[in-house]
Amino acid sequence: MRKVLLPLLILFILSSFSYSSSEKKVLTVKDMLGFKRISQLSFSPSDTRVAFVVRESDFEKSKYSRDIWMADMDKKEAFKYAFSSENESFPLWSPDGKNLAFLSNRGKAEDEEKEAKNQVWIIPANGGEAEKLTLAEEGVLTYKWMPDGEEIVCLTLESLSPSQKKKKKMDEEKKSDITIVDQKEKRKEFWGINLKEKKSQKIFVGDYGISEFDISPTGQKIVYSTNYTGEENDYTKFDLWVLDLNKKKASQLTFRDGSEENPLWSPDGEKIAFIAPFDSTLSFSQTDLWIVDSDGKGLSNLTLDFDRCVDEIEWSKDGKNIYFVAEEGTNNLIYSISLRDKKIKPVISGKRCCYDLKVGKKKMVFASADSVSTFDIYSSNLRGKNITKLTDLNPQLKDFYINPQEVISWKSQDDWDIEGILFKPYNLSKGVKYPMIVFAHGGPFGRVENYFLSRHLQVLASAGYVAFAPNFRGSSGYGNEFGVMLKGDLGGVDFKDVMSGIDYVISLGFVDPERIGIVGGSYGGYVVNWAITQTDRFGAAVSEFGVFDLRSDYGNTYIPRWDIEYLGSHYWEDPEPYKKFSPSSYVQNVKTPVLILHGDEDPNCFISSSQELYRALKDLNQTVQFVRYPREEHGFSEPNHIVDEEERVIFWFDRYLKDEEGKFSGKEVFKIGEDIKWEGKVLRVENIKIVDSYSGVKPKGKFLEVEFRISGKRDKDFSLNFYEEIYLLTENYERMLISGIPQGASEVKEVLLTGDALTVSIKKSQDQGYFQNTHKVTFDVDKELHSAELFIAGFPEIRLEF
Structure with missing residues (x-):
């Protein structure tokens, strides 16, 4: 709780935050994180209900909460079903549909500094x-449930x-x-x-993987996949084994090279x-x-000629x-294959991305989203007809401007057809670059998919940028030949595809060729690092x-096999590709301002990689900033870190992609004394x-007092939370x-009032008259700022110099 910094009590009565429902808002990263995300669907045996996991952001604790929800297919409504202050996940219906099991880390851990571990919980299907x-x-x-439902x-x-x-x-106590x-x-x-007996019994001790x-x-056998060691680097070594529960003995089922995963028994147990x-x-x-007989015979690739990646x-x-x-x-679609004639048929088609498919007796359910919607649950019959939307988890989406996104294609430098997704600001104006x-x-080996919740890209478009995401060669989703083309050619054809895509988008007429930035993470970070060492075409970069x-x-890295797979050997066997394809070999060419973001606990692309880039650019006297995120691994998972990440990215590009007239990301930056007319x-x-x-009361640095005035018609509700919606951004972000x-008093000097929820609110008026309010706010800034x-x-940024 904030305190009043004076020995004088002042009452400051303020109304709650509100907006007119008729006013659409511009999407921010917090808005994007505020949308509910669904996963882990479980379809009831009666084909009438769907249990699923909903993830929501908790900004106060900077973490995600996950609860079990239920969708009723007859009523077409969804509600929270199993929840707590901790997390619930992985719901599974009992075979008779009378109970629902799930995992949860409810309760206290033995070590108070750690979270409790997941256990299986069970709840009656009708509640309780x-x-x-x-x-x-x-x-x-x-x-998993046993088929008879009597055991898990x-x-x-x-x-x-x-x-x-x-x-x-003892070792811990003795250090x-x-x-x-x-x-x-x-x-x-x-x-x-x-x-029934609530007793547990050890069935089998397996290996580490x-x-x-x-x-x-x-219920007599278990098929499982294992890489034997449990090490991340052995991701290509998964085999299938079958455990005989009567004999308590396991035998290997598949012997092919490569990795076999996601095993599922056929309903008759034969395959x-x-x-x-x-x-x-x-x-x-x-x-x-693939399919194999339960005795290991009859191994067959059912989608040999399909030439697309199978995910579920x-x-x-x-x-x-x-x-x-x-x-x-850029889509994820649903197909079926007949085991009788091996024919593949499309089931759910169109421009959509489908996940978490579950097939019942007469119906199927799946999560789906497209370029203008968040993920919701849909049902259809087994032929993909009568598609019905079962949930509407994010009705607030209608209150926001959605930045249009479209799939585009172009010819790369060596005549390959390449696709990508183009995001445009919702208020794109003709004639503006x-x-x-x-x-x-x-x-x-990944890709950008064409659904709305593409956080980076929608937020960039909301900030006034055209955002372009190419699915360069080496991506998945475009056939095997396309996907393996970067073996021995990192930074080769993929870089060509990126640059030719930029030329194509510029040819459409609404992009300024002198104001282009680039951002990417993981291998995308490699692409950024490679690009800035090969060209000075980018005005700013975020790695x-x-x-x-x-x-x-x-x-x-904990997966060095990745380097060997793409480069063909260990570095002591052939050091040339490690040198040839490393951005470090060309770092002296960098002229682009670079922002580097990395998690301290990243086991994949170790933080030393970014540290080396930062050190090189510093010694080369190039413009660079390095931001490290504690506790984060590969990619950022804490909501407040993600907010910081997105805001830093936008601010970095705003700073370096302005034009001569002082415009940032398509928006004018105003100065003191200028009227800013906005919405x-x-x-x-x-x-x-x-x-x-x-x-x-004295500052830690120096007090900067800002006096501002807001005016306008009373034709809609308007409010401003001073402690959440007013802030300064320094040049170090x-x-x-x-x-x-600041508040005046009759017998004392001006005093400084603080609090947790200081909000000014202007209510809509029937006569739609005008309002004009003047306010002061104070910042405690560094003496050298x-x-x-x-x-x-609700307004563009304002440049302050003091």
């Missing part, structure tokens, strides 16, 4: 109190023995605890939990479907749908067909958790001054909220 079913010491990794099988980690626990505790790299301690175990599993229709790469020697080869698979209940989700350019930001996706030196990347209101900064103190609001940009919600 959830009951904790497991007490796994190391938590439950995943689980869990996968967990092996627990330490009493003597091992005692030694570990003699060490970690031996790659020393394995905990194997994976299968446990069975009887629901068991991941997904499925139970046969008879097992799974996903594996087309080319067993490359992890970035197209993923196909589901058996039909009669076992005659397999449904699957496939990557189709806009700055453009190029977004390079990660992978490189996020990317690769700078390939030899260093090999030595520090029916007028803002004017009347005065700024340095104040030594308020009633004896430090965001500074106000310290208080002499300029900053003032941001007041």
Whole structure:
């Protein structure tokens, strides 16, 4: 709670935050994070209800909360079903549909500094109190119902023995605890939990690498995938094994090279479907749908000639067909294949992205979104007809301007057809040349999909930029040949595709060729690092958790196999490609201002990569800023860090992509004394001054007092939260909220009022008269700070010099 900085009590009565429902708003990163996200659908055996997980942002704690929701297919409504102050996930219906199981980390952990581990909970399908079913010491990794519904099988980690626990505790107390790299301690175990007796029994102790599993229709066998070691670097070594629950013995099912994952028994128990790469020697080869007899015979690639990546698979209940989700350019669509004639048919088509497919007896359900909608749950019959929307989780979307996005295609420099997605500002004006930001996706065996929740791109467009995301060669979704083209050619054809795409967008007539920036993370960060060493065409760049030196990347990443796969050898066997394709080899060419963002705990693209880039650019006297995010791994997961990331990205581009008239990202930056007319209101900064103190209260640096006036018609509600919607941005991209609001008093000097919710509100009036309010706010700024940009919600930024 903020305090009043004076020995005088002042009452300051303010109304709550409100907006007129008729006024559309410009999307911000907080708005994007505020949309609910769905995942992990579970379809009831009766084909009438869908349980699913909803993720929401908690900005106060800077984390995501996940709860179980339920969608009723008859009523076409959704409601929160199982929730707590912790997280719920992975709902699974019992075979009779009377109960729903889920994972949750409710309760307290033994170590108060850590979160409790996931356990299996169960709740009646018609509602009631959830009951904790497991007490796994190391938590439950995943689980499945037995076909008879009387037992649940869990996968967990092996627990330490009493003597091992005692030694570990003593070592920690003596500060003699060490970690031996790659020393394995905990194997994976299968446990069975009887629901009636509430008893658990160890079924099988496996190896260190068991991941997904499925139970046969008879309940007598388990098929599971394992890479044996549990190490991330062995991602190409997953095999399928079958565990006989009667004999307590496991035998290997598949022996092909490459990785076999996502195994699913057929309804009759005779076959097992799974996903594996087309080319067993490359992890970035197209993923196909495979099938094998339960005795290991009859191995077959069912989508050999389909030439698109298969991401999800589901058996039909009669076992005659397999449904699957496939990557189709910028879309994710649903297909089926008949096991009788091996014919593939489209089921759900169009311009949409589908996920979490679940197939019932007569219906299927899936999550879907497109370029103008967030993800919701839909149902259809098994032929993909009668598509019905079951949820509307983000009705507030209609209150925002949606920046139009469209799929475009062009010829690359060597005549290949390349696709990408173009995002335009919602208020794009004819005849105006806009700055453009190029977004390079990660992978490189990945892609940009054409759905609304593309956070970087929608937020950039809202900030007044054209945003362009090319799916360059090496991306998934365009066939196997397309996807493997970067083997031995990192920074080659992909860079050509990016640059030719830029030329194509410029030819459309609304992009300023002199104001182009580039941003990307992971492999996209590599593309950024490569681009700025090969050309000075970019006016600004943002490199996020990317690769700078390939030899260093090999030595520090937890998946060095990636470097070997793309470069063809270890660096001591052939050092040339490591040098040739490393941006570090050409860093002396960089002239572009670079913002570097990286998480401290990134095990994939280790932070040393960004540190090396930063050090080189500093010693070369180039413009660079390096921002590190504590606790973050590969990509940013804490909502407040993501807000900071997006705002820094925009501010960096605003700073370096302005034109000679002082325009930032298509918006004019105003100065003191200028009237800013914006969406029916007028803002004017009347005065700024340095104040030594308020009633004896002194600043840590110096007090900067800003006086401003807002006026306009009373034709709609308007409000402004001073502590959340007014701030300064320094040249180092430090965001500074106000310290208080100066208030006059009759017997004392002007004082500084502070509080948690200081809001001014103007209500809509029937006579639609005019209002005019003058306010003062104070910032405690550094003594050496002499300029900053003032941001007041709903208006363009204002340049302050003091």
